Amino acid sequence: MSSSEMSDCNNNGGNKKLFEGQALLYKHLFSFFTPICLKLAVKLGIPTIIHNHGKSITLSELISALHLPPSKACFVPRLMRFLAHNGLFAIVRIHHDDNGEQEAEEKEGYVLTSASELLVEGSENCLSAMVKFIVQPTLVDGWIRMDEWIYGEEVSVFGTACGVSWWDLVANNSEQMNIFNEGMASDSQMMSLALRDCNSVFEGIETIVDVGGGNGATGKIISEAYPELQYIVFDLPSVVANLQGIRNLSYVGGDMFKSIPEANAVLLKWVLHNWNDDYCKKILKNCKECILRKGKGGKIIIIEVVINEGQDKYDTTQVKLEFDMTMMAMFSAKERTEKEWKQLFTGSGFNNYKIFPLFGFRSLIELYVI
């Protein structure tokens, strides 16, 4: 039947809206397939294979590099089509002349995009550990319980799912601890290579304490770039227990809510967004005290999201709000707008701060202690 014969079915423009709504709804309902297929691609090593191939890779070249059973190899084109549709790989047309007398053949090849460039194993900016951390059953099992968490008193969805806070869960499960610390370290590695170039941030600082510095990914890079700097990585005893300092880098275990080793400067990267304002005030008070004990003033260097819906692009706001949902469900904590940061700082006894939008969706905030 031709479409013109269906005019009786086509006359109600209202259906257009109805079905657009349906498509939007289904798009969101299945949006979890993006991270799941992305993790599959990482597990298969596809970004690394494409990178090592050196030029665009055809599907048949990719399939032969993957060594999958034939009954599954046939699905690789559809996985790649889906990921390319989402900007995680790109398709280029390649011109093949190598079949001699026969007609030159046009083929498609896959290349990395700026997102999948970050998933090449062994490169200095590699976030594949973050993919393995975020897209894993323990976390997904937590997120999906937000509907139980919202009615209960638990701070974290992990309280609902596993009966503990996220930090307890990590402290008591060495496998989770490793997945988490490696994920965080991969982000820190990338951020620190950028931070290293900000000489003015470290100017005049003799001692810095990286509070919640994890396994020291930032510490290793910054302490090597600034050999005159004494760099202390401060984290929970369970995190730093087996870590050995070298040269100007040392590890100290403790609790930032109790006391922080004295220094001229404090680095707080991705720490304050894990805590609500009351906890943040305690952390900032202890940071201030740690700087004042050293004697001559200094600053707190904060690397965090600043939500700015009015000015940011859609995708930037999207990632900031996704982190906000994560912090809400994991810690009853939040990402903050500039107004909320300002309120937190003034409420903690600081009057002077400066925000530098240096690192994509995260900013560097300097909070001055005089």
Ligand SMILES: C[S@@+](CC[C@H](N)C(=O)[O-])C[C@H]1O[C@@H](n2cnc3c(N)ncnc32)[C@H](O)[C@@H]1O
């Ligand atoms: C989200 S991670 C950020 C790690 C690192 N700064 C980074 O950006 O990759 C937060 C860190 O805070 C640490 N932490 C949590 N509670 C703490 C406490 N009471 N005292 C010191 N560190 C703590 C965690 O162990 C974890 O390494």
Ligand SMILES: C/C=C/c1ccc(O)c(OC)c1
């Ligand atoms: C999925 C979770 C990602 C994540 C990102 C930044 C953080 O500070 C964090 O704290 C536990 C978790």
